[in-house]
Amino acid sequence: xxxxxxxSGEIRLTEVAKLAGVSPITASRFFRNPEAxxxxxRERVASAAKELGYVPNLAARALASQxxxxxxxxxxSLTNNVFSDVLRGIYDASEGSRYSIQLANTRYSILQEEKLxxxxxxxxxxGLIVTGIDQTPESRSVMEAMNCPIAQIMEIGPDPxxxxxxxxxxxxxxxxxxxxxxxxxxxxxxxxxxxDPRMQRRLQGYRxxxxxxxxxxxxxxxxxxxxxTVTLGGTLIADLLLRTPDIEGIVCVNDDIALGALxxxxxxxxxxxxxxxxxxxxxxEFMASAVPSLTSVRTNRYEMxxxxxxxxxxxxxxxxxPEPVVDLGFELMVRESSSxxxx
Amino acid sequence: xxxxxxxSGEIRLTEVAKLAGVSPITASRFFRNPEAxxxxxRERVASAAKELGYVPNLAARALASQxxxxxxxxxxSLTNNVFSDVLRGIYDASEGSRYSIQLANTRYSILQEEKLxxxxxxxxxxGLIVTGIDQTPESRSVMEAMNCPIAQIMEIGPDPxxxxxxxxxxxxxxxxxxxxxxxxxxxxxxxxxxxDPRMQRRLQGYRxxxxxxxxxxxxxxxxxxxxxTVTLGGTLIADLLLRTPDIEGIVCVNDDIALGALxxxxxxxxxxxxxxxxxxxxxxEFMASAVPSLTSVRTNRYEMxxxxxxxxxxxxxxxxxPEPVVDLGFELMVRESSSxxxx
DNA sequence: TTGTATGCGTTATCAC
DNA sequence: GTGATAACGCATACAA
Numbered sequence: 001x002x003x004x005x006x007x008s009g010e011i012r013l014t015e016v017a018k019l020a021g022v023s024p025i026t027a028s029r030f031f032r033n034p035e036a037x038x039x040x041x042r043e044r045v046a047s048a049a050k051e052l053g054y055v056p057n058l059a060a061r062a063l064a065s066q067x068x069x070x071x072x073x074x075x076x077s078l079t080n081n082v083f084s085d086v087l088r089g090i091y092d093a094s095e096g097s098r099y100s101i102q103l104a105n106t107r108y109s110i111l112q113e114e115k116l117x118x119x120x121x122x123x124x125x126x127g128l129i130v131t132g133i134d135q136t137p138e139s140r141s142v143m144e145a146m147n148c149p150i151a152q153i154m155e156i157g158p159d160p161x162x163x164x165x166x167x168x169x170x171x172x173x174x175x176x177x178x179x180x181x182x183x184x185x186x187x188x189x190x191x192x193x194x195x196d197p198r199m200q201r202r203l204q205g206y207r208x209x210x211x212x213x214x215x216x217x218x219x220x221x222x223x224x225x226x227x228x229t230v231t232l233g234g235t236l237i238a239d240l241l242l243r244t245p246d247i248e249g250i251v252c253v254n255d256d257i258a259l260g261a262l263x264x265x266x267x268x269x270x271x272x273x274x275x276x277x278x279x280x281x282x283x284x285e286f287m288a289s290a291v292p293s294l295t296s297v298r299t300n301r302y303e304m305x306x307x308x309x310x311x312x313x314x315x316x317x318x319x320x321x322p323e324p325v326v327d328l329g330f331e332l333m334v335r336e337s338s339s340x341x342x343x
Numbered sequence: 344x345x346x347x348x349x350x351s352g353e354i355r356l357t358e359v360a361k362l363a364g365v366s367p368i369t370a371s372r373f374f375r376n377p378e379a380x381x382x383x384x385r386e387r388v389a390s391a392a393k394e395l396g397y398v399p400n401l402a403a404r405a406l407a408s409q410x411x412x413x414x415x416x417x418x419x420s421l422t423n424n425v426f427s428d429v430l431r432g433i434y435d436a437s438e439g440s441r442y443s444i445q446l447a448n449t450r451y452s453i454l455q456e457e458k459l460x461x462x463x464x465x466x467x468x469x470g471l472i473v474t475g476i477d478q479t480p481e482s483r484s485v486m487e488a489m490n491c492p493i494a495q496i497m498e499i500g501p502d503p504x505x506x507x508x509x510x511x512x513x514x515x516x517x518x519x520x521x522x523x524x525x526x527x528x529x530x531x532x533x534x535x536x537x538x539d540p541r542m543q544r545r546l547q548g549y550r551x552x553x554x555x556x557x558x559x560x561x562x563x564x565x566x567x568x569x570x571x572t573v574t575l576g577g578t579l580i581a582d583l584l585l586r587t588p589d590i591e592g593i594v595c596v597n598d599d600i601a602l603g604a605l606x607x608x609x610x611x612x613x614x615x616x617x618x619x620x621x622x623x624x625x626x627x628e629f630m631a632s633a634v635p636s637l638t639s640v641r642t643n644r645y646e647m648x649x650x651x652x653x654x655x656x657x658x659x660x661x662x663x664x665p666e667p668v669v670d671l672g673f674e675l676m677v678r679e680s681s682s683x684x685x686x
Numbered sequence: 687t688t689g690t691a692t693g694c695g696t697t698a699t700c701a702c
Numbered sequence: 703g704t705g706a707t708a709a710c711g712c713a714t715a716c717a718a
Contacts, residue, residue, distance in 0.1 A: 012695055023705045028697060038703060058465045059411070060695035062402035063710045078430045087421045091448045100462065103446045105434045119443065122401045145396075230629035259629065266634040286573035286602065291609040355711055366689050371713060381687060403711035406694050689718080695710105702705080 011052045020048035031056060062124070071099045071312060072125040074116055076108040076132070076196065080228070081284055082254070082301055083131075086153065089305025090129065097313050099126060108196055110136050117142045124148075127312035133157040133164070134197040149315035151308040155198060156325050163315065164325040165307045169198050172297045172330040173205030176251050176279045179295070179332055181213050184341030185249040185277050188215065191236040191261060192223035192253040199223075199253050202281065206251055219243050228253075233260020234267075249277030249338070255284040258294055262337070278337040292336035300328040354395045363391035374399060405467070414442045414655060415468040417459055419451040419475070419539070423571070424627055425597070425644055426474075429496065432648025433472065440656050442469060451539055453479050460485045467491075470655035476500040476507070477540040492658030494651040498541060499668050506658065507668040508650045512541050515640045515673040516548030519594050519622045522638070522675055524556050527684030528592040528620050531558065534579040534604060535566035535596040542566075542596050545624065549594055562586050566596075576603020577610075592620030592681070598627040601637055605680070621680040635679035643671040 017027035022041055029036050030045040037045070048054075062068045073090060075083045087103070094101050102125065106113040113130070117139050120128065128143065128150040135143070143150055143161050150162040155169060180188050190206045192199055203223065210216035222240045226232060233256060240247055252258040258280030262272060270276050272292055280287055283298035307328070311321055360370040365384055372379050373388040380388070391397075405411045416433060418426045430446070437444050445468065449456040456473070460482050463471065471486065471493040478486070486493055486504050493505040498512060523531050533549045535542055546566065553559035565583045569575060576599060583590055595601040601623030605615060613619050615635055623630055626641035650671070654664055 010695095013697095014695080024695090025697075025706085026704060029704090032697090036703070041703085055461070055465050057406070057467075057695050059402045059405035059467070060710090061697075063400070063406050063712085064695075064697040066697090066710070068402070078434065079424075079427045081422075081424070084422045084427060091421065101446070103444070118398070121398050124400075124402070231632040234632055256629075260632055263632050263634045286599075289574040289577055289603055289606050291606050353711095357711080367711090368690085368713075369688060372688090375713085379687075384688085400711050403694090404713075406696085407711075407713040409694070409713090687718100690716090691714105693714085694712090698709080699707090700705105701707105702703100 010057070011054045012057070013054070016045065016048045016052055016054045019052060020044040066124070068124055068126055069099050070102050070123060070125045071127040071129065071309065072120040072123070073101055073103045074106055074113060074120075074128075074130045075103070076106050078105055081256075082282055082299075085301035086305040089302040089307075090309050091305075092302075093306040093309035093313075097309070099309075099313060106131070108194070110134065110139065114139045114142070117146075121146055126316050127151075129153060129308045129312060130161075132197060133159075135161075149312045149320075151312050153304050153308045155201075156327050160324050162324065163311050163321065165304050165311065165328060166326075167299060167328050167330050169201040170205040170208075172281070172299070173202035173251065174209045175205075175330070175332055176281065176295075176297050177206050177209035178213075179334065180249045180251065180277055180279060180338060181209070181215065183277065183338055186215055187217075187220065187244065187246055187248045188277075189220040189222065189240045189244065189247045189250045190253070191233065191240065191250050191257050192221070193226055193228040193232050193236065193257055194253075195223050195225050202253055217244075220247060223253075228256045230256045230260040230263070233257035233262075234264035235260075237261040237264050247276070248341070249273070249279070251279045251281075253281055255280040255282045255287055255294070255296055258296065258337075259286065259290065262290060262294065273337050273339050277339075277341075283333050287333070288335065290337075295335045295338040296333050298331045298333050300330075304328055353400070354397045355400070356397070359388065359391045359395055359397045362395060363387040409467070411467055411469055412442050413445050413466060413468045414470040414472060414652065415463040415466070416444055416446045417449055417456060417463075417471075417473045418446070419449050421448055424599075425625055425642075428644035429648040432645040432650075433652050434648075435645075436649040436652035436656075440652070442652075442656060449474070451537070453477065453482065457482045457485070460489075464489055469659050470494075472496060472651045472655060473504075475540060476502075478504075492655045492663075494655050496647050496651045498544075499670050503667050505667065506654050506664065508647050508654065508671060509669075510642060510671050510673050512544040513548040513551075515624070515642070516545035516594065517552045518548075518673070518675055519624065519638075519640050520549050520552035521556075522677065523592045523594065523620055523622060523681060524552070524558065526620065526681055528681075529558055530560075530563065530587065530589055530591045531620075532563040532565065532583045532587065532590045532593045533596070534576065534583065534593050534600050535564070536569055536571040536575050536579065536600055537596075538566050538568050545596055560587075563590060571597055571599045573599045573603040573606070576600035576605075577607035578603075580604040580607050590619070591684070592616070592622070594622045594624075596624055598623040598625045598630055598637070598639055601639065601680075602629065602633065605633060605637065616680050616682045620682075620684075626676050630676070631678065633680075638678045638681040639676050641674045641676050643673075647671055 017024040104116040155166040280296035283296040287294040360367040447459040498509040623639035626639035630637040630639045
């Protein structure tokens, strides 16, 4: 008839309260809202907790309060530099708040995303950040059932689950192509890898910009679903040169591809931009220091992560933004690799 | 005298059990160990859970069982490519297990690391993975109090908190320098950024290798605590060339610095390797496709992450490795940028 | 294989 | 500002 269960042996709130000479609930309040206590009790609880080395039990807290202070984050890749910037923004913003980040990796799989969303659901996060706008219907219904603020990031679109922070990949690619055209280039190719939905929209921006200038030729598009690498950029431009050797410029789906293409041009002694203009996408740090420096579309990845967190945390506190969809835009960073034809 | 508290409104195990016509504990067993149930009950619980859309409450589970299925991971940076590879290994390995990863970012601050460790302590993770071997005494005592398997990664050293997977940064740098010396280079510089403890050990490897060959000259070392970028590589080699214009080769603390140095050489029409040999560290993917291709020290970052997880999960299950410290070594990838002098 | 009784450590509720 | 009481939803221990 002993107690049925071993105590964990850890210091509990009750012990702290006893040593401080207060009730457990008073001690509990100390950790959540110290100002609610009289100064004397505040000090007694503080020193008792320190003396005993009290560590709160988050599981008990979550169970009793029916909430957590976790923001779940779903991203498709950890290797891609693009997401590390977003993550940095997310972690930076979370540091100023009382929320901690729980990160999960979907590996560009919307089924994996579904699974992870269910896992998050079981944890009752206070908020959620998901990448992109191409969730499965099943995923959407899980999100809607989660009953917490949700931010979709990286893109914007017409039908937010809740909130959105991103930019138009279509517009950005359209602008990149238009820039090359305005510089006097005509036969402009597209190099794409890892053709996820965002990349597809970039490709569509390329297509429409080329069509608008009556320059579209499907032979100038080379894409592969294979994940992006610098080396792959070399392979892709090699493919393109086989098909249409008279190509004058390329728009790359991202900067790694652009760098790989540049290296391949160096290898073949094709001068950039005289014989080949190159435009990248994302404006990773190295683009400005390459030789020649590489033109790219700068996106506000860090800010995207930061804003997602601030929007979600504000929404948790009941302060929803006036406009649920935030367009962070983009900026074309024009550099040597796309100097005007014949200049 | 009504109930004092609003129920969450969510489906609980009890509801599932009731619909299935079994006791709650039987339903509970279904989710943790379905094989323990008779086939008929197994099916009834399964369909009841599906019908009600049951989502287990992880907080309740953690509180009742006194454990979680979370492995905490502490890394110093999300932006650094090196860690994205490690993380990929960690996430890949965790996917095969029942554990989920909780990631936290120390930003190269050992004080931040201390704070995060306390936060993890409150969550009672099943295991822990921390980067490096330079924790504060306070951090070490928190880790020792956590009473779960812990793997230190990226480095190996004499005094593991529990387990270790890594390699010797000192030996790797020593080998890189020795390689350049063996290729006939004599005036060899060192370019360093983000001089955290691992980078310091690389620098020490450089120093000792140069001293062993009686080639050491402190003027050939250029370092900065500033975080690594490609652009910074250009700045550092520019500095070095100012100090010792007759420098023949450089060992870079990482590949970004090496790439930046290469670009700067291109800009100045210094031929690599004829007038300047370059060796990087980490062997990121782009090193092989640069023009000229860049020599680097390959490290097993992915495997490091993977092994850390398998070691920790095995230890959770009581299967500790025979040897707590695993040296994954390194491999010098010799490429064009360090071809023998005068060849 | 299944069920009963009980406890995990905390906080919500209401009263003082 | 403080405290008594009763949950929160699940798993452990033990018995059957």
